Amino acid sequence: MKSSSLPGFRDFYPEEFRLRQHILSGWREVARRYGFIEYDGPPLEPLELYTAKSGDEIVEQLYSFTDKGGRAVALRPEMTPTLARMVGGRAQSLPKPIKWFSVPQLFRYERPQRGRLREHFQLNMDIVGETDVAAEAELVAAAVDVLRHFGLDETDFVARVSDRRLVSLLLREAGVEDDRLREAISALDRSERQGDDWLVDRLTALGLGERAIERVLGIRERSLAELAREYGGSDEISDAIGRLQDFFRLMDAQGLADYVAFDLRLVRGLAYYTGLVFELWERSGRLRAICGGGRYDGLLAALGGPDLPALGFGLGDVVLGELLKEKGLVPEASERVDDFVIFVTAEQRPAAIRLARQLRERGRSAAFDYRGRTVGRQFRAADQVGASRAIVIGPEEERDGTVSLRDMETGAEGHVPLTDLLTEAAPPDAHPEPPPQEA
Amino acid sequence: MKSSSLPGFRDFYPEEFRLRQHILSGWREVARRYGFIEYDGPPLEPLELYTAKSGDEIVEQLYSFTDKGGRAVALRPEMTPTLARMVGGRAQSLPKPIKWFSVPQLFRYERPQRGRLREHFQLNMDIVGETDVAAEAELVAAAVDVLRHFGLDETDFVARVSDRRLVSLLLREAGVEDDRLREAISALDRSERQGDDWLVDRLTALGLGERAIERVLGIRERSLAELAREYGGSDEISDAIGRLQDFFRLMDAQGLADYVAFDLRLVRGLAYYTGLVFELWERSGRLRAICGGGRYDGLLAALGGPDLPALGFGLGDVVLGELLKEKGLVPEASERVDDFVIFVTAEQRPAAIRLARQLRERGRSAAFDYRGRTVGRQFRAADQVGASRAIVIGPEEERDGTVSLRDMETGAEGHVPLTDLLTEAAPPDAHPEPPPQEA
Numbered sequence: 001m002k003s004s005s006l007p008g009f010r011d012f013y014p015e016e017f018r019l020r021q022h023i024l025s026g027w028r029e030v031a032r033r034y035g036f037i038e039y040d041g042p043p044l045e046p047l048e049l050y051t052a053k054s055g056d057e058i059v060e061q062l063y064s065f066t067d068k069g070g071r072a073v074a075l076r077p078e079m080t081p082t083l084a085r086m087v088g089g090r091a092q093s094l095p096k097p098i099k100w101f102s103v104p105q106l107f108r109y110e111r112p113q114r115g116r117l118r119e120h121f122q123l124n125m126d127i128v129g130e131t132d133v134a135a136e137a138e139l140v141a142a143a144v145d146v147l148r149h150f151g152l153d154e155t156d157f158v159a160r161v162s163d164r165r166l167v168s169l170l171l172r173e174a175g176v177e178d179d180r181l182r183e184a185i186s187a188l189d190r191s192e193r194q195g196d197d198w199l200v201d202r203l204t205a206l207g208l209g210e211r212a213i214e215r216v217l218g219i220r221e222r223s224l225a226e227l228a229r230e231y232g233g234s235d236e237i238s239d240a241i242g243r244l245q246d247f248f249r250l251m252d253a254q255g256l257a258d259y260v261a262f263d264l265r266l267v268r269g270l271a272y273y274t275g276l277v278f279e280l281w282e283r284s285g286r287l288r289a290i291c292g293g294g295r296y297d298g299l300l301a302a303l304g305g306p307d308l309p310a311l312g313f314g315l316g317d318v319v320l321g322e323l324l325k326e327k328g329l330v331p332e333a334s335e336r337v338d339d340f341v342i343f344v345t346a347e348q349r350p351a352a353i354r355l356a357r358q359l360r361e362r363g364r365s366a367a368f369d370y371r372g373r374t375v376g377r378q379f380r381a382a383d384q385v386g387a388s389r390a391i392v393i394g395p396e397e398e399r400d401g402t403v404s405l406r407d408m409e410t411g412a413e414g415h416v417p418l419t420d421l422l423t424e425a426a427p428p429d430a431h432p433e434p435p436p437q438e439a
Numbered sequence: 440m441k442s443s444s445l446p447g448f449r450d451f452y453p454e455e456f457r458l459r460q461h462i463l464s465g466w467r468e469v470a471r472r473y474g475f476i477e478y479d480g481p482p483l484e485p486l487e488l489y490t491a492k493s494g495d496e497i498v499e500q501l502y503s504f505t506d507k508g509g510r511a512v513a514l515r516p517e518m519t520p521t522l523a524r525m526v527g528g529r530a531q532s533l534p535k536p537i538k539w540f541s542v543p544q545l546f547r548y549e550r551p552q553r554g555r556l557r558e559h560f561q562l563n564m565d566i567v568g569e570t571d572v573a574a575e576a577e578l579v580a581a582a583v584d585v586l587r588h589f590g591l592d593e594t595d596f597v598a599r600v601s602d603r604r605l606v607s608l609l610l611r612e613a614g615v616e617d618d619r620l621r622e623a624i625s626a627l628d629r630s631e632r633q634g635d636d637w638l639v640d641r642l643t644a645l646g647l648g649e650r651a652i653e654r655v656l657g658i659r660e661r662s663l664a665e666l667a668r669e670y671g672g673s674d675e676i677s678d679a680i681g682r683l684q685d686f687f688r689l690m691d692a693q694g695l696a697d698y699v700a701f702d703l704r705l706v707r708g709l710a711y712y713t714g715l716v717f718e719l720w721e722r723s724g725r726l727r728a729i730c731g732g733g734r735y736d737g738l739l740a741a742l743g744g745p746d747l748p749a750l751g752f753g754l755g756d757v758v759l760g761e762l763l764k765e766k767g768l769v770p771e772a773s774e775r776v777d778d779f780v781i782f783v784t785a786e787q788r789p790a791a792i793r794l795a796r797q798l799r800e801r802g803r804s805a806a807f808d809y810r811g812r813t814v815g816r817q818f819r820a821a822d823q824v825g826a827s828r829a830i831v832i833g834p835e836e837e838r839d840g841t842v843s844l845r846d847m848e849t850g851a852e853g854h855v856p857l858t859d860l861l862t863e864a865a866p867p868d869a870h871p872e873p874p875p876q877e878a
Binding site: 004005006009010011012013014017020021032033034035036037039040041042043044045046065066067068071073075083085086089090095097099100105107109119130131132134135137138141145249250253254255283285336337349350351353354357360363366367369371372381385391396 | 443444445448449450451452453456459460462471472473474476477478479480481482483484485504505506507510512514521524525529538539544546548558566569570571573574576577580584609643688689692693694775776788789790792793796799802803804805806809810811820823839865
């Protein structure tokens with residue numbers, strides 16, 4: 001073959017497509033149960049949609065280029081700017097809160113590395129126009145339920161929950177100057193990988209004294225109750241702690257207490273979060289984040305959209321797919337074809353094709369051998385496509401208006417009138433729209 | 440808003456997404472019934488995948504550019520080259536015939552015109568590794584059934600069927616020199632728009648005499664039987680006619696005779712077809728082609744793939760969507776939410792959230808008001824999201840373990856034990872994977 005696919009892009013052969021479909025329809029199913037509705041935008045957007053807020057730095061990671069009309073464009077790296085534009089276009093007429101989800105394919109121009117992809121699919125669930133903490137509880141519960149839907153449970157993963165506002169307030173209380181706050185948060189974010197010594201160095205460099213550094217390190221270990229006792233004197237901090245306590249009570253009311261853990265070591269790198277942030281993490285030693293999100297009240301306005309409070313998360317297909325494979329949670333290939341119609345001589349081919357069609361009209365999937373090889377080879381073909389039943393039409397069957405049947409799994413055989421076979425299959429009216437991808 | 444979407448690209452708001460979803464899941468459903476399995480490739484491909492065969496001319500219509508690694512790349516304009524590469528990668532191990540389908544978003548750099556899009560979704564169904572004419576009958580029947588699935592019938596559209604090989608043989612028989620064959624076919628293709636006078640001029644320019652031109656014009660009007668009588672002396676022509684007659688017999692056997700029409704005026708512009716070609720056309724005066732395809736036996740090898748016979752068609756979402764709208768065949772918005780849980784005072788909020796979760800675990804879609812406004816406003820919110828049932832929990836209900844119900848359509852009200860409500864909803868095990876997008 002002259003040409004292969006571009007580095008970092010996946011070909012989805014039927015087997016890989018099946019896993020992708022399993023993941024994407026699971027996402028859609030959970031989002032539907034939560035009353036979210038699906039939208040989508042273009043995979044190609046004006047570059048300025050992404051640089052307007054984040055500046056030109058982000059261009060490095062973008063799959064961006066100049067099109068034939070001289071326009072700077074980019075393959076979408078994330079969905080939030082598109083969401084901001086679309087909500088902005090109809091902000092007045094949409095009832096609040098807006099509960100939308102999307103399943104875009106996203107693109108990044110990553111350095112090519114072993115196994116590093118330049119595209120992935122991502123579930124995005126967002127709530128726009130709601131400040132109440134019940135929205136946070138809803139969103140984290142939805143993310144947890146997405147993983148539970150695939151068979152993962154509290155022994156497999158945990159939602160680490162933190163709060164960007166609370167972290168800022170505590171750092172300030174510990175002695176970090178306002179103009180150093182962002183750097184301190186970023187240091188805290190990176191300390192999980194870099195270690196405590198590294199963090200102490202960074203905080204020292206930011207001008208913190210020994211006692212302030214002690215307090216910062218300590219913050220990360222405290223429970224909400226301990227923080228309330230230690231820092232409860234500040235109204236703002238009390239308020240932030242109270243809100244988080246409400247959040248945990250709502251998770252508890254849903255029976256999800258074992259799925260969430262308060263953990264101020266988590267801050268999430270992105271600058272635009274304004275309140276609760278969370279990530280779903282695998283519990284094994286490998287420590288991969290599966291999903292992340294939080295409240296980003298100022299972002300839509302900053303992107304040029306409406307000034308509405310908002311929160312959301314993104315959950316990708318790649319880490320999830322690896323996890324499901326490791327845990328043996330990828331379902332077996334289901335039968336590809338319900339009925340394989342076999343014709344004994346060329347004379348029965350029209351009858352076989354007609355029968356296949358009648359079965360299809362009744363919602364069953366049906367196939368037959370186009371060229372009419374020997375009956376033995378037709379049975380082999382039935383086997384190859386994973387047919388669950390073979391239906392044989394020979395000269396006698398055609399004359400008598402009957403068919404012979406073989407259950408391809410058990411080998412059990414039978415002989416029935418054609419009319420019975422068609423009556424047993426759901427009639428067209430009773431089966432107007434069977435579920436896609438399911439037999 | 441600072442930025443709008445690029446010209447020719449669609450934002451899919453929930454309402455538009457619903458139509459897209461209706462179309463795409465209909466495609467998938469029909470393909471499934473025919474025993475085709477889904478695959479996908481990357482939306483971005485090396486440019487050479489498209490220029491290797493078609494030459495540089497095609498670049499004009501491509502959404503192509505140079506990426507940061509200096510690679511010439513393009514957003515995919517069609518699926519067949521990707522199919523050739525993927526089948527080529529596993530040609531040995533895949534049982535034949537290969538019956539694959541895909542639903543890619545495709546891109547063209549069209550001149551921006553009113554309503555002219557630069558992207559669309561397209562159903563691609565292909566059969567690789569089969570020469571028998573039953574494969575043609577299967578593919579045309581599948582295309583017809585796709586439209587029938589959406590409620591269109593033989594009064595709305597027809598499959599015009601022609602044969603590239605037969606047309607070539609007849610033209611040669613009429614006196615067209617071999618080296619003028621391609622131009623003559625192209626003239627025939629364009630004559631439908633340009634008219635007969637134009638065609639006569641073109642054929643004259645190609646060196647045909649008056650009598651030869653008569654014959655060419657006549658060919659377009661003949662039935663298969665007439666052609667057999669007139670040109671049956673040639674073995675090759677007899678063979679091509681016989682194959683087409685077999686095709687029509689197989690369509691007839693399936694009860695689809697009214698959906699197909701032999702029509703040699705159709706030739707399809709693309710050069711790579713080698714046998715039967717067909718297009719689905721709206722029957723109204725507007726004459727829009729809805730779908731097109733045919734046999735392209737040499738193409739996979741020419742694209743650098745395996746030397747396997749193949750046939751397929753493409754069917755886009757844009758013309759089909761317009762047609763469904765015109766014919767009133769777009770289904771009403773279905774209920775977005777099954778149950779809206781209303782809590783009377785803030786004390787019942789945890790109970791309401793817990794109930795919503797239990798309903799969701801039973802496969803129902805459920806929502807509630809995050810901030811707990813007045814009961815009246817919560818009912819209004821239930822109405823806004825199109826809930827089919829409101830479930831009210833007040834202090835008495837919470838104490839007694841009951842709920843109040845209101846059917847949001849009929850207004851009928853009731854009062855039942857909570858346990859009954861949850862038993863009626865399908866238990867988790869009985870409802871492991873309800874169909875996506877459907878209540």
